[in-house]
Amino acid sequence: SDYRAVTVGLERRGAGPFDFFASYTYSRTEDDGAFGFDMRPDDRLLPFPAAFGESDWSEGRSDFDVPHRVAVGAEWTLPVASGIRIAGLYRYRSGDPFTPGFRDGVDANGDGSDRNDPAFVDDQVAGIAELLDQRECLREQVGRFAERNACRMPGVHALDLRLGIGLPRFAGIGAELVIDAFNVIESDVGLPDRALYRIDESRELTVDPATGRLVVPLVANPHFGELLQRWGNGRILQIGLRLGY
Numbered sequence: 001s002d003y004r005a006v007t008v009g010l011e012r013r014g015a016g017p018f019d020f021f022a023s024y025t026y027s028r029t030e031d032d033g034a035f036g037f038d039m040r041p042d043d044r045l046l047p048f049p050a051a052f053g054e055s056d057w058s059e060g061r062s063d064f065d066v067p068h069r070v071a072v073g074a075e076w077t078l079p080v081a082s083g084i085r086i087a088g089l090y091r092y093r094s095g096d097p098f099t100p101g102f103r104d105g106v107d108a109n110g111d112g113s114d115r116n117d118p119a120f121v122d123d124q125v126a127g128i129a130e131l132l133d134q135r136e137c138l139r140e141q142v143g144r145f146a147e148r149n150a151c152r153m154p155g156v157h158a159l160d161l162r163l164g165i166g167l168p169r170f171a172g173i174g175a176e177l178v179i180d181a182f183n184v185i186e187s188d189v190g191l192p193d194r195a196l197y198r199i200d201e202s203r204e205l206t207v208d209p210a211t212g213r214l215v216v217p218l219v220a221n222p223h224f225g226e227l228l229q230r231w232g233n234g235r236i237l238q239i240g241l242r243l244g245y
Helices: 130-133
Strands: 002-012 017-031 068-077 085-093 156-170 173-186 191-194 197-199 217-222 227-230 237-245
Touching: 130 217
Parallel strands: none
Antiparallel strands: 002 017, 017 068, 068 085, 085 156, 156 173, 173 237, 191 227, 197 217
C-alpha cells in the first residue's frame, strides 16, 4: 500500500468567546490488493493475467482511497451569567470508490470468484447511453475493461451540534447541562450497486458458431451506483450532565 497525504489547518482558540478550527486533507492511497472490505479468500483471484496490456490491473486506486477530507468546528460562549455554549462540528469526505462490474454471484470470467470481475464498458449495450450521460467515470472507460475503482460514491457530509448550559455551583462543584445532536446532516453511505449490467431475461442464451463461446445477453443496470444496503447511524439526541471538580 502506498499512502501520500498533506494536511493544512487553521485554528483560533482562547482569544475571546469564539473558538474556531478548520482542516483539509488531500490524500491518495494505492495498492495491489483488490480484495474488498471483508477480504474473502477468493477475492485474491485477479480477473486478468499479471501483465494485462502493459500494466497489472490489480495495481491502482485502493478500496480505502479517500482523497478529500474536511473538518470545521466552532464554539461560541454567550456573555450571560449561565454560561451558555453553542458548538458545531461539520465533516466531509470523498465517497467510497468501487469497480463497475457484476452483481455478487455472477462469475463472468469463470475463475471461481463471483466478485472480482470488472465490466467491459460497451456503449452498444441497451441502456448504456443513459448511464454514460449520468456517470462521468464510465465515459472515461468506454471500449475497455473498467479500471479498478474507476467510479466513486457521492461525498459524505455530517454535522453535529452541542448546546451547553452552565448550572449553579454546589459545594464547589461546577456543573453543565449538555445537549448533543449527532448527524443533524447525514449522507447515505453503504454498499453500492456496482453491477453495470444485468442479464436480459427477454432474450435467450446463444452460442457463437465461430468461437463456440456462450453469449449472455446483457442490458444496462439502471440502478448502477445506487445503494444496495445503507449503513447510516441515524440522528441521535444525547442529554448529559458534566461535573467539574
